[in-house]
Amino acid sequence: MTAFSNNIIYNLLIAFGVIVGASIFAGIGALVNDQPPLKTMINIAGSIKIWAMAVALGGTFTSYEIIEKGLFKGEVKTILKQMSYVITALIGANLGYGFIKLIQRCGEEWTK
Numbered sequence: 159m160t161a162f163s164n165n166i167i168y169n170l171l172i173a174f175g176v177i178v179g180a181s182i183f184a185g186i187g188a189l190v191n192d193q194p195p196l197k198t199m200i201n202i203a204g205s206i207k208i209w210a211m212a213v214a215l216g217g218t219f220t221s222y223e224i225i226e227k228g229l230f231k232g233e234v235k236t237i238l239k240q241m242s243y244v245i246t247a248l249i250g251a252n253l254g255y256g257f258i259k260l261i262q263r264c265g266e267e268w269t270k
Contacts, residue, residue, distance in 0.1 A: 162239065165243060166242065166243070166246050168214075169214045169215065169243050169246045169247045169250060170214075170246050170247070170249060170250040170253075171250060172210075172213060172214040172247075172250065173210040173211055173213070173214040173246075173247045173248075173249075173250030173251040173254065174210075174250040174251070174253050174254040174257070175254070176206070176209070176210035176213050176214070176251070176254070177203050177206065177207065177210050177250075177251055177254025177255055177257075177258065178254045178257055178258065180202055180203070180206055180210075181199040181200075181202050181203045181254075181258045182199070184198050184199055184201075184202040185198055185199040196261070196262045196265055199258050199261070199262070200258060200259065200262060203254065203255045203258040203259075204255060207248075207251040207252070207254075207255060208251075210247070210250070210251040210254065211244070211247040211248055211251050214246075214247035214250060214251075215243060215244065215247055224236060224240050225237050225240045225241070228240070
């Protein structure tokens with residue numbers, strides 16, 4: 159596999175892992191604090207999506223600086239690469255959020 163495809167996979171799974179990991183640990187914290195864990199997990203998962211993207215991209219401004227340089231130097235390939243990294247990180251974060259929502263739905267089905 160190429161470095162590009164490796165980075166795509168890393169970005170997707172890192173963003174996914176940040177959402178799922180933070181939500182699970184927030185749920186554990188909610189149990190300790192006698193709060194509803196699933197509600198806490200959903201709230202955290204929804205509020206940290208942008209941070210999961212930033213973590214997956216390796217910083218908040220690196221990708222945007224590369225896109226800016228690509229625009230001014232006319233390097234379309236560089237812009238497309240960085241945009242695909244950003245989109246992949248967004249997809250990973252949304253998949254993580256969807257996974258937490260799935261856990262919530264499964265919990266609702268089991269309590270019926």
